[in-house]
Amino acid sequence: MDSTxxxxxxxVIVSVFAITMIFAMYSTWAERKVAAFLxxxxxxxxxxxxxxxxxxxxxxxxxxxxxxxxxxxxxxLFIIGPGIAMSTALMTSAVIPWGDKLHLFxxxxxxxxxDIDVALLYIFGVISVGVYGIMIGGWASNNKFSLMGAVRAAxxxxxxxxxMGLSMIALLMxxxxxxxxxxxxxxxxxxxxxxxxxxxxxxxxxxAFAETNRTPFDLAECESELIGGYHTEYSSMKMGFxxxxxxxxxxxxxxILSILFFGGYNYPxxxxxxxNAGVNTANVIGMLALFTKICGFIFFYMxxxxxxxxxxxxxxxxxxWRILIxxxxxxxxxTGVCILAFK
Amino acid sequence: MSTTIQNISLxxxxxxxxxxxxxxxxSLYLVAxxxxxxxxxxxxxxxxxxxxxxxxxRQMSPVYxxxxxxxxxxxxxxxxxxxxxxxxxxPAEAITMKAAERKADEKHLYREEKYAEIYxxxxxxxxxxxxxxxxxxxxxxxxxxxxxxxxxxYEREDFIFGKDKLVMxxxxxxxxAQLKNAN
Numbered sequence: 198m199d200s201t202x203x204x205x206x207x208x209v210i211v212s213v214f215a216i217t218m219i220f221a222m223y224s225t226w227a228e229r230k231v232a233a234f235l236x237x238x239x240x241x242x243x244x245x246x247x248x249x250x251x252x253x254x255x256x257x258x259x260x261x262x263x264x265x266x267x268x269x270x271x272x273x274l275f276i277i278g279p280g281i282a283m284s285t286a287l288m289t290s291a292v293i294p295w296g297d298k299l300h301l302f303x304x305x306x307x308x309x310x311x312d313i314d315v316a317l318l319y320i321f322g323v324i325s326v327g328v329y330g331i332m333i334g335g336w337a338s339n340n341k342f343s344l345m346g347a348v349r350a351a352x353x354x355x356x357x358x359x360x361m362g363l364s365m366i367a368l369l370m371x372x373x374x375x376x377x378x379x380x381x382x383x384x385x386x387x388x389x390x391x392x393x394x395x396x397x398x399x400x401x402x403x404x405a406f407a408e409t410n411r412t413p414f415d416l417a418e419c420e421s422e423l424i425g426g427y428h429t430e431y432s433s434m435k436m437g438f439x440x441x442x443x444x445x446x447x448x449x450x451x452x453i454l455s456i457l458f459f460g461g462y463n464y465p466x467x468x469x470x471x472x473n474a475g476v477n478t479a480n481v482i483g484m485l486a487l488f489t490k491i492c493g494f495i496f497f498y499m500x501x502x503x504x505x506x507x508x509x510x511x512x513x514x515x516x517x518w519r520i521l522i523x524x525x526x527x528x529x530x531x532t533g534v535c536i537l538a539f540k
Numbered sequence: 541m542s543t544t545i546q547n548i549s550l551x552x553x554x555x556x557x558x559x560x561x562x563x564x565x566x567s568l569y570l571v572a573x574x575x576x577x578x579x580x581x582x583x584x585x586x587x588x589x590x591x592x593x594x595x596x597x598r599q600m601s602p603v604y605x606x607x608x609x610x611x612x613x614x615x616x617x618x619x620x621x622x623x624x625x626x627x628x629x630x631p632a633e634a635i636t637m638k639a640a641e642r643k644a645d646e647k648h649l650y651r652e653e654k655y656a657e658i659y660x661x662x663x664x665x666x667x668x669x670x671x672x673x674x675x676x677x678x679x680x681x682x683x684x685x686x687x688x689x690x691x692x693x694y695e696r697e698d699f700i701f702g703k704d705k706l707v708m709x710x711x712x713x714x715x716x717a718q719l720k721n722a723n
Contacts (some may be wrong), residue, residue, distance in 0.1 A: 239590045504580045505573060530575050 201304075210291075210310050217290045221267045221444040222252040224495060228444075231499040267339055267430045274337035277439035279431065282330025286445035288323045292316035293452050294378045296462045296484040300476045308484065309378060311428045317375040320453060321362060324408060328354045330442065331410075331417065335427035345425025349510065352416030353407055356517040357414075361404035363525035367387060367532040368457060377453075381461030386407035386468065392456040396528045400460045400521050407517070410443060412502040419507055451494035462487040557621035597687075605670045605683040607690075610706045612713035613651055614720060619627055619680035622656035626672035626681055633671060651680075659706060663690040663699045 226241065226248060233240030258472035269275055280309060296308035313319060330349050335347020359429040368390060372380050391398045418426030429438045455461060462483035469477035508516070565571060591598050611619045622639035640657035642650045649655075668689075671683050693699060 231584075234584045234588075237583055237586055237589050239588050239592075242592075500577060500580060504576045 203305055206310065209306070209308065212289065212447070213290050213293075213295065213310055216295075217287060217445055217448060220319045220448040220491075221494075222256070222439055224253060224444040224447060225440070226251050227495065228499050228502075231496065233502055235500070235503040247299060254269065256437070258271075259434050261364075262433040264435070264440045265432040268381065269337055269339040269430075271337035274333050275430075276435070278330055278337060279435045279442070280330075281333060282327060283438045283445070284444040285323050285327040285330060286430070286442040286449065289320050289449045290452075292377055293456065294320055294381050294461060295487060296480045297382075298476070299455025299480055307378075312376060312378045314374070314376045316377040317380075321358070321365075325354075325358060326476065327442075329448070330439075331427045334431065334439065338427070338430035340424075340430050342423045343427050343429045346417045346423045346429070350410060350427060351422075353414065353416060353513060353517075356514060357407035357521075360385050360400055360517055360521035360525050363522060363529065364400035365457075367397045367525070368394050370488070370529070370532050370536060372399065377456050377461075379454055381463065384460040385463045387460070387463075387465055389458065389460040389463075394458070394528075394532070396524065397532075398454075398475045400525050400528070401457070401519060402454065403516075405454060406498070406501070407513075409446045409450055409498075411447065411498055413505040415507060416510055416513060423493070447495060448500055451498070454485070454494050455490035459490050562605045578643060583712045588686055600673050600685065600687070604685055605673075606686040608666075608672070608689060608701075608706055609682050609684050610656075610710050611680055612702065612710070614713070614717035615712050616646070616713045616717075617647075617649060617651040618655060618707060619651055619678045620656045620659065620679070621652045621654045621678055622659070623654075623677065625675040625677060629671045629675035631663045631669060632667050633669060635669075636660050636662075643684065653689045656703070659703050661701050661706065663701055 225323055228250070229251070230240040241251040244250040244254045266272065266275065291310040292313060294307075294309040294312070298305045298307050300306075331350045331354075332347045335343040335350070338344070367536055369375065369532075371390070371393060374380060374383075380390075406412075410417050417423075420426075420427065425428070428436055431439060462480070464483060464486040467483060470482060544630065578601040613619055622637050624639075627633075627635040627637060636658070637656045637660070639654055642653050642655055646655075668683065670683050673683050690699065
């Protein structure tokens with residue numbers, strides 16, 4: 198392993214980390230802005246131009262808050278809960294291809310921390326671990342509301358993972374690979390998977406909302422019933438970590454949605470750009486295209502939050518087990534028949 | 541008769557609630573969700589109703605009633621004769637006063653022979669209804685359009701405003717007189 202490889206990967210990893218953090222930070226700002234605009238208000242606009250320094254002010258506030266510990270026998274678990282939530286949220290970004298490649302210093306640099314061929318499985322695995330952050334936090338809080346929130350979150354995430362995985366199988370039957378890089382490459386030239394697998398996309402989208410605990414599936418923290426759900430007892434930056442992890446998850450799931458169904462870094466006319474404007478320019482535009490798609494999905498998350506009211510818990514389970522899972526299985530069968538018939 | 545009353549819709553938006561079974565398309569909720577998204581996104585581009593407070597100030601109504609003021613006439617003499625009608629009309633019983641007789645050398649200070657030695661309004665009681673202004677026969681007490689109502693304070697005694705805070709400043713009376721002469 199030569200040193201240039203280590204430097205190259207370190208730079209990519211650090212920038213991926215920084216980008217994820219910045220996106221999560223500014224998602225909090227965007228959430229407040231979008232919420233305000235959808236309600237005919239203007240939102241935060243005092244800290245910096247258009248309120249752009251608001252996330253920094255929020256972070257400063259969270260850091261300087263009193264760190265409160267409830268009377269719990271599990272202090273260690275209480276501390277490690279937000280840590281798990283945050284680290285799982287950040288770990289998924291390792292396999293996401295942010296662009297094709299850049300040609301710098303006489304060598305090709307992959308714009309991806311690591312291109313493993315089980316990337317999709319890896320993401321599903323890490324997301325499943327993410328539920329531990331919420332579960333441990335809710336359990337260690339020694340509070341019935343926190344525990345209720347955690348139990349709800351756990352059963353919700355486990356239920357929707359099934360439908361999510363099944364919706365992916367239909368897609369995998371088409372792509373024939375689990376590597377996100379290859380899935381991106383297959384979609385070049387507007388061959389976006391969403392046109393071939395709209396049902397799969399719909400199921401995945403709904404499940405992504407449930408997995409990230411966003412409205413209309415935010416039963417884990419519904420304030421009208423559970424005060425704050427699993428993070429009721431948390432304060433200071435531990436609370437901040439939970440909120441931050443939610444926004445990081447939102448960013449990552451938007452990225453996965455863009456890559457699996459909306460062509461990733463591909464944009465119309467990319468090949469023409471590679472031939473005429475060089476690899477670097479074409480791929481920088483590709484990265485921008487991916488980020489535009491991600492921002493679009495993040496906006497969609499927020500837009501839905503201020504449109505649809507929260508589900509009741511039995512409705513949530515009904516939707517997950519009795520509608521989405523059968524629909525996903527039918528989708529798999531239809532996809533199988535189509536592959537047999539047309540290929 | 542009763543049926544006609546039931547069918548009246550004052551807003552014109554009355555909708556009968558129906559309990560019919562949902563069709564398959566309706567039970568998917570997707571159409572309803574898209575409709576909802578359309579409604580919210582229209583609000584996104586609508587004009588915002590927020591008033592950016594310190595920079596923009598809301599236009600006060602022409603009947604706005606603010607801080608009280610005891611007027612002086614064009615020669616700078618106090619109008620108030622301590623008749624007590626304002627205190628009588630005050631529904632919150634916020635006004636108290638003590639009358640005194642004008643001395644010979646005080647003719648330049650008070651317009652009539654009797655004046656208010658003490659005139660106090662308890663700003664914690666006052667409801668800014670303006671009845672004192674209506675009751676006053678001498679045009680003495682007025683509720684100004686000042687946007688500063690009652691400044692915050694630590695002591696309850698500090699909310700009882702005496703003549704030092706209520707009487708119109710002499711310079712303002714002189715200015716008013718000049719303006720009147722100019723016209």
